[in-house]
Amino acid sequence: MNAEFENKVALITGAGSGIGRAMAIAFAQQGAKVVVADLDTENAEKTTAEIGEAAIGLSVDISDEAAVDRLVAQSLDAFGRIDVLCNNAGIMDDMALPADTSTDMWDRVLRVNLSGTFLVTRAVLPQMLTQGAGAIVNTASEAGIRGGAAGVAYTASKHGVIGLTKNVAWAYAKEGIRCNAILPGPTLTGIAGPTPNFDPAGSARLQPVLALPASLAEPHQMASVAVFLASEAASFVNGAIVPVDAAWSAA
Ligand SMILES: NC(=O)c1ccc[n+]([C@@H]2O[C@H](COP(=O)([O-])OP(=O)(O)OC[C@H]3O[C@@H](n4cnc5c(N)ncnc54)[C@H](O)[C@@H]3O)[C@@H](O)[C@H]2O)c1
Numbered sequence: 001m002n003a004e005f006e007n008k009v010a011l012i013t014g015a016g017s018g019i020g021r022a023m024a025i026a027f028a029q030q031g032a033k034v035v036v037a038d039l040d041t042e043n044a045e046k047t048t049a050e051i052g053e054a055a056i057g058l059s060v061d062i063s064d065e066a067a068v069d070r071l072v073a074q075s076l077d078a079f080g081r082i083d084v085l086c087n088n089a090g091i092m093d094d095m096a097l098p099a100d101t102s103t104d105m106w107d108r109v110l111r112v113n114l115s116g117t118f119l120v121t122r123a124v125l126p127q128m129l130t131q132g133a134g135a136i137v138n139t140a141s142e143a144g145i146r147g148g149a150a151g152v153a154y155t156a157s158k159h160g161v162i163g164l165t166k167n168v169a170w171a172y173a174k175e176g177i178r179c180n181a182i183l184p185g186p187t188l189t190g191i192a193g194p195t196p197n198f199d200p201a202g203s204a205r206l207q208p209v210l211a212l213p214a215s216l217a218e219p220h221q222m223a224s225v226a227v228f229l230a231s232e233a234a235s236f237v238n239g240a241i242v243p244v245d246a247a248w249s250a251a
Pocket of ligand 1: 013014015016017018019020037038039040043060061062063088089090091092112116139140141142183184185186187188189190191
């Protein structure tokens with residue numbers, strides 16, 4: 001085991017599945033203690049069991065401020081510090097065109113993907129400021145830099161995550177806190193499952209981008225970049241938006 005993250009604690013949201021699960025395993029392999037946080041308690045427990053005693057599983061809805069405060073308090077009770085925060089939990093929209101997007105879909109996606117990322121960040125920052133160090137890695141998306149890769153709600157939410165990433169990086173650079181984002185290309189996870197009210201017309205409009213040649217990544221290929229961004233090797237990388245997509249966005 002590499003000792004890079006020995007005595008360090010990583011809090012990872014959405015760690016019950018897909019990219020977050022791979023991040024939890026990757027940080028544990030590097031010696032970290034890991035908080036496996038997810039809305040899906042059963043999946044959080046599964047990831048926790050895979051990792052063993054270095055992990056605890058906590059159930060949270062990141063869009064719920066009180067639940068987020070409880071998550072951070074429970075994490076600190078268990079491990080006493082938080083060195084790494086991976087804001088990874090997120091949901092898709094229904095690929096609808098803007099005129100066809102319901103208020104409910106807009107609110108739900110923005111609330112989880114953007115407000116949830118903000119709420120967890122804000123709740124963890126006081127601890128990182130006390131420590132004088134911390135690394136935050138946000139999972140944004142190619143839809144955070146492109147207009148044609150998802151519906152309007154998801155696209156706006158991920159553009160927001162990029163703004164949040166840069167603002168946090170800029171605001172706390174002098175306090176030893178770094179904040180970066182990865183932009184995963186298409187990755188084999190649970191998120192691509194059936195979407196409620198999936199809109200075929202919206203999806204067809206996105207085809208020029210979605211049809212660009214893209215390799216399908218494995219979640220561990222996202223996790224290893226998150227580990228790098230949180231590591232000492234990336235100590236001068238702050239406010240960076242890093243595509244992890246085998247050149248998909250370079251096309
Ligand atoms: N898979 C891809 O192709 C892809 C591409 C770009 C970006 N992303 C982003 O990667 C991140 C991880 O997604 P994934 O692909 O691993 O999907 P996934 O569905 O496998 O995992 C997402 C996890 O987040 C959890 N979650 C959802 N809402 C939550 C909430 N309110 N509070 C706490 N947990 C919640 C889910 O229960 C799930 O375990 C997301 O932010 C997603 O937008 C994924």
